[in-house]
Amino acid sequence: MYLIELYILRRVLVLFLAVFIAAIGLTWTAQVLTRIDFLTTNSQTFLTILKLSFLFIPSAIPLVMPFALVIAVSQVFSIMNQDTEFVIIDAAGSTRLVIWRPVLILGVCLSFFSFFITNFIAPHARLNMRRMLEAVHSSLINTFLQEGSFREVGQGIYLEIGEQRTNGDIGCLFIVDQRNPSFDLFYYAINGVIANNQNGNFLIMKDGEIQRRDNRSGNTSIIKFDTYTLNLSAFASVNQTLTIYPKDQFLTYLFNPNPSDSYYQHHTLEYTAELHKRFTEWLYPIVFALIALAVAGNVRSHRETHISISFLAVLSSFLVYWVAYFFAERAKNDLTYIPFLYTIPISISILLIFMLLTNRRICLLIHWSDALYRLSDIWRKIGKGYHHPDKGI
Known part of the structure; x- marks a missing residue:
């Protein structure tokens, strides 16, 4: 790996970790706040609430990672473009692969990490979380001991x-x-x-x-x-039998569910849909890395840099993820939607690779870009007038 590739990888990785940790922190805080009622009404210690909220984090990691990656890549590349670093790289005769390789390596590593978390760590955490909730809801002793x-x-x-x-x-x-x-x-x-x-x-x-x-x-x-x-x-206000959902099961169980499982007997399609979702969801860090490269991996003009590259990259990623989520939910009731779980990430990846190889990129339509440019220019002039109220007098 060339020195410039290590330089890009280091910058992207540092910003990715910052965004990822911040997003996970917000997720963890939200979980603590949503469990406050659980804390007060069931007399649980704050340590129990912390443990319960931490068990939710493995399930959030595969969702947060792709978006943190696309934000980090687009932001770093936007800054490098503004500092004319891309121009210097092109002037030195380096190929686009120098810019693509560190991002793709990071995307592949995150995809494998996402597969490991989704299929081995998250199910274990979800099972423990459900057992904790079931133990609290099925035992009313702590509630009975609250006087007054x-x-x-x-x-x-x-x-x-x-x-x-x-x-x-x-x-x-x-x-x-x-x-x-x-x-x-x-x-x-x-x-x-x-x-x-x-x-x-x-x-x-x-x-x-x-x-x-x-x-x-x-x-x-x-x-x-x-x-x-x-x-x-x-x-007890809930069923005493602990219900384990398909998303709580390990990958080995999804391959061979227990026929006597009552939930499996009534929701067989959900197990099949969850199995195929596990096989495709881990691909999205790679897909989002390609989206970031297609949006921000080329030299842009001074005018184009006024338009938020990060916004365009995140918007494109969100649309792709929403379409995938839509078909994943539909597949729980209709197996004809399952092929779409594979075709969406694979076809989009092929399209993005073709765009990169042919020097094409994702960008706003011309009139949208012009409108946003004029709006940002007006806003910048208003900001200058606000900071210099005596100018022209």
């Missing part, structure tokens, strides 16, 4: 704990069960305790009563009790 609050712990089930004693007992317990539209149940108890064994978790209420109100007639019946036991699993 009246909250919904399930679909149509509300709970209030008046006191949590030092010995672990509960005082002043009140439960409202409105799951049945025909009648409502109200549980009152002076004392209570939570017990668990191999059969599950149980709430043992002492010295209380149950009120059953008929919603049609309005009649209320009251039953007093000395001891009454509730199975907490009856209050």
Whole structure:
């Protein structure tokens, strides 16, 4: 590899890492913020929320990498063009391959890395994340131990704990069960305790009563009790069986799904679509690298540099990704869309390679370019007038 190629690779790699880390950081922050409700309503520690949000990152990496690459390449090449570095490279007699090779090498490396993350790391992280969520939603012990609050712990089930004693007992317990539209149940108890064994978790209420109100007639019946036991699993608002989706499975499982898998039995097409998606999604770092080269890999005039090359590259990449996403979603219900998952990245790559070899490039239409140039020129003049208010007086 020539010195100029190492120079380009280093600049692109540094900017790529900066954009990639920033995007992943924003994704991680968004996940933490969306889990705040999960933190407060389920009494989880902040460390648990951090762990849960970090488990989401492997799934975001394959999505963020291609866009970070196209931004880095287009931005670096735009700066090099403005600094006339491309002109110097051409004047030195170097071929276009000197500019293309470092970008393509980086794109290929990122594609293999994306394949590894998507098929080996992300499924493991997603499985752990689902198990954590399932464990929290299926166990209401932490919620029961929150005193002084009246909250919904399930679909149509509300709970209030008046006191949590030092010995672990509960005082002043009140439960409202409105799951049945025909009648409502109200549980009152002076004392209570939570017990668990191999059969599950149980709430043992002492010295209380149950009120059953008929919603049609309005009649209320009251039953007093000395001891009454509730199975907490009856209050769970979600299915106790952990549902594993195709995107959570490893590649080996997608090749040979378990016929007894209940989700596979009802959503067979989703497994087939996910398998083919895994075989094609990792190609997009290469496709986006070619897009960046087709947009920014040539010498541009001073007038063209006023138009954001990065914007055009990202816009083109987004359109390609949106089309691929559209067909991937359609393939979940109709297998006739699966060939498009392969033809989109392959055909676009062939087209872009042809454009590069024939010295063509992606650019805006002439009248769009002129309009954007005039708009940027007006904006630049307004900016100069703002910074020099006394000019001309």
